[in-house]
Amino acid sequence: MSAVEVVEEAIAAAERLDPVLHFLDELDAAAARAAAGRLQPDGLLAGVPFLIKSRTPPDAPLIARLVAAGAIPIGWSTRARPGAQSLTFGWNGADYTRNPWDLSRSPGGSTAGGAAAVAAGVVPLATGGDSGGSLRIPASFSGVIGFKGTHGRIPRPGGRPLGGLTTAGLIGADLDDVILATSIASGPHRLDPTALPPWPHRDVLEHPPTRNDRDKWSIGAQRTWRVAYRSTLGTCAAEVGVDAVVRERVARVGVELIDVPLELAPTDEAWGVLSDLDNGRGADAAAARRAREVRDFNNTALADLFAEVDALVTPTTLTVAHGYDQHEESIVTGDPCWVFNVTGHPAVSVPVGMSQGLPVGAQVVAPHGADDVALAVARRLLVELPLPPVH
Known part of the structure; x- marks a missing residue:
């Protein structure tokens, strides 16, 4: 298919499904068609349509590098409404974003529209950022993949933030697509020269694997991972059904399950202080010191854990997708996620099954810099779900 044909299909799907799912902040069909028409088909993502999370800075290196690789943005996806009590929702200015698995449910947030559109098959990729689970939570609720690399994996236009919570990243329908797009976007940039080195090695980018050769993306394809x-x-328990689905999947995929003690300091206060620093609100010196102590304590505890195992697996969210109309409630579902924004570890969410007719995601966390390990274990756990009812 030509890029024009692929983009036309994505635009048609967006126009057909957005009135039902409300995942678009804005569709830019004219610009997408123009980009497809002039495309030179030699980039690694040539002709691939994607959505940009709304309010992403126009100079974001993530967007520029995807476009330079031939990907074509068709518009901007919804995110949480400013000032909302809970951020696991999407808002287009008039209505809340719906989950294609159940229109009474939210697709999660804050990268709500991107997750809903990917799950519904409108686009294969959507961009976002993850400060407290904003890629992983909607990926879990919507039955797709969300990847937050080690902090600094993808450069950001503001450079290194004071609090260091947010990592730019992607939501996708296919793990290999997410890996490839992350690889293309990685590496230092003039706006963020402190970003991590390009990932993975350039020879992998120059010779990407075919669909029949997927293990090239994954180290230790035949290895028995210690998990x-x-x-x-945190203090809140996962729903019994969610816990059972993830436990059963871990038990079935041939990993070595190891019982290792792990005691983490509570993250709530530290996350809030670091968020204030990231967003220019400032912080009390004593509170900033306590946040640093929590980060250091948890980093040490996780280093001790990873001395014994290759990866840590948790449910991505404590619940399946909640109602789209619960946006003014204080909802606790993403507790397993924000711990790793404070510490900066790589974490990926992949679908591993269903509970109550809704997707369940497993989160895989690995040591700092060991993004490939997190992805390799996630590949073992991944269950390919069918398309949702709305697609």
């Missing part, structure tokens, strides 16, 4: 499992990392 620790925790159903929760």
Whole structure:
């Protein structure tokens, strides 16, 4: 198919499904058609349509590098409404974003529209950022993949933030697509020269694997991974059904389950302080010191854990997707996620099954810099779900 044909299909799907799912902040069909018409088909993502998370800075290196590789943005996806009590929702200015698995449910957030559009098959990729689970939570609710690399994996237009919570990243329908797009976007940039080196090695980018040769993306394809499992990392427990789905999948895929003690300091206060620093609100010196102590304590505890195991697996969210109309409630579902924004570890969410007719995601976390390990274990756990009812 030509790029024009692919983009026309994506635009048609967006126009057909957005009135039902409300995932678009803005569709830019004219610009997408023009880009497809002048495309030179030699980039690694030549002709691939994608959505940009709304309010992403126009100079974001993630967007520029995807476009330079031939990907074509068709518009901007919804995110959480400013000032909302809970951020696991999407808002287009008039209505809340719906989950294609159940129109009474939210697709998660804050990268809500991107997750809904990917799950519904409108686009294969959507961009976002993850400060407290904003890629992983909607990926879990919507039955797709969300990847937050080690902090600094993808450069950001503001450079290194004071608090260091946010990592730019992607939501996708296919793990290999997410890996390839992350690889293309990685590496230092003039706007963020402190970003991590390009990932993975350039020879992998120059010779990407075919669909029949997927293991080239994954180290230790035949290795038995040592894995620790925790159903929760906070004071709130996972739903019984969610915990059972993830536990059963871990038990079935041939990993070595190891019981290793893990005691983490509570993240709530530290995350809030670091978020204030990231967003220019400032912080009390004593509170900033306590946040640093929590980060250091948890980094040490996780280093001790990873000395015994290759990866930590948790449910991505404590619940399946909640109602789209619960946006003014204080909802606790993403507790397993924001711990790793404070510490900066790589974390990926992949679908591993269903509970109550809705997707369940497993989160895989690996040591700093070991993004490939997190992805390799996630590949073992991944279950390919059918398309949702709305697609």
